[in-house]
Amino acid sequence: ALPAREARTAGRSRDKVDVLAQYLQERGHSKEQLHMVVIGHVDAGKSTLMGHLLYRLGQVTKKIMHKYEQESKKLGKQSFVYAWILDETGEERSRGITMDVGQSKFETATKVVTLLDAPGHKDFIPNMIMGATQADVALLVVDATRGEFETGFESGGQTREHALLVRSLGVCQLGVVVNKLDTVGWSQERFQEVVGKLGAFLKQAGFRESDVTFVPCSGLTGENLVSPPSEDMLLQWYKGPCLLDVVDKFKSPERPISKPFRLSINDIFKGTGSGFCVSGRVETGMVQVGDKVLVQPQNEGAIIKALSIDDVAVQVAYAGDQVSATLSGIDMQNVSVGYILCDPTQPIPVTSHFEARIVVFDTKLPITKGYSVILHHQSLLEQAVITNLVAQLHKSSGEVVKRRPRCLMRNSNAVVELQTSHPISIELYKDIKELGRFMLRVGGVTVAAGLVTQVSKLTVILF
Ligand code: GDP
Secondary structure, eight states, X not given: OOOHHHHHHSSOOOOHHHHHHHHHHHHHHSOEEEEEEEEXXXXXXXXXXXXXHHXXXXXXXXXXXXXXXXXXXXXXXXXXXXXGXXXXXXXXXXXXXXXSOOEEEEEOSSXXXXXXXXXXXXXXXXXXXXXXXXXXXXXXXXXXXXXXXXXXXXXXBXXXXXXXXXXXXXXXXXXXXXXXXXXXXXXXXXXXXHHHHHHHHHHHTTOOGGGEEEEEOBTTTTBTSXXXXXXXXXXXXXXXXXXXXXXXXXXXXXXXXXXXXXXXXXXXXXXXXXXXXXXXXXXXXXXETTOEEEEETTTEEEEEEEEEETXXXXXXXXXXXXXXXXXXXXXXXXXXXXXXXXXXXXXXXXXXXXXXXXXEOOOSSOBOTTEEEEEEETTEEXXXXXXXXXXXXXXXXXXXXXXXXXXXXXXXXXXXXXXXXXXXXXXXXXXXXXXXXXXXXXXXXXXXXXXXXXXXXXXXXXX
């Protein structure tokens, strides 16, 4: 593979066409990025499955695994040994539940997959939402055990809710792991039964049949995770891909390199020389040393004096890169975490009023007109009010079921208008996905997540 970073550090800034050509060449040599969230009912076996997968892929050393085995034996919880790989703190371990979205990476033949682990425990749903808002694709895990699949699938179970949630947040591709097939003697009939029931529901929920793949597995025994089945009873009827191949076959999202430049600032610090530094992810487009940028919503210009990735100086950074940029021509006081650096010729919209499609989660009180929330957009936190309930939508078809509803109950989908207390930089979801999603929280609890559908009072000021 081409040493991407060295190539980037070489030479002075060139025009955008050259930079794009170089990017495409580099990309031809490297694996595609994929963000995956794992969803499903509590106890479906999500942690065990992903932990075992990481272990089989060599992401966990024998030594650490041995330590986990010893510890789990001591506590009499051997069956949790793989799930522990994803759990970080001792407290979670002794309670036997996963709490945080623990990020882990693994590779398939063509992809680097960032795993956003979604715990299934009801109390911790907000963490799953965080994962879901960042996901390109989802793995839905269901327990094939007789009675258990039904519990998760019925109303009150999380199988349907999670599938609807990721679909509402823009995820189209789904891998369905029909898990714990060891508990039903690798029965083809049971597999087909689950595929039949779930398949019909997913179709109704708006997933295209060609974007959904069912795969029989056992997270506990490791069957069909990273290599074809070895179990005779499964081999007799299953000729399809293993889980790793299902993940490899997902279509990666286009890295939005040709879109206008956007970087969302998540840290600001004093540099060594003159000027100061901001760091964050290049969400779209690219940026070079020497570029003029606009800092929004402040509407002030700045110059990129230097760029670095992992403390190595580079001349150019692309969508998907986490970078530090040294800025000059702007006062450090005028820049805040949550602000966006953008291309001054195609700036990000700035507004304090917009319309969005939201999914309502667990709220104690129904959402009514005038409901106050904290809007989380990238690293920005902003006080906001839901000023209008435009329509309630059908959860799976997305059709309007009621115009101007008086309130929104938990688990409903709706179109609402929001007013923020200060102007913010935000994109339409259809233009730039990464900057068109947000979450609404109240008292530290996520009450809704949404996609921006209309921005009013567009402020476009040229640099
Ligand atoms: P999560 O809540 O979805 O993360 O589920 P866990 O991974 O914590 O698993 C819940 C329980 O199911 C644990 O006791 C696991 O040992 C058990 N389990 C997980 N996967 C399998 C499997 O493939 N086969 C069997 N028989 N049990 C499993």
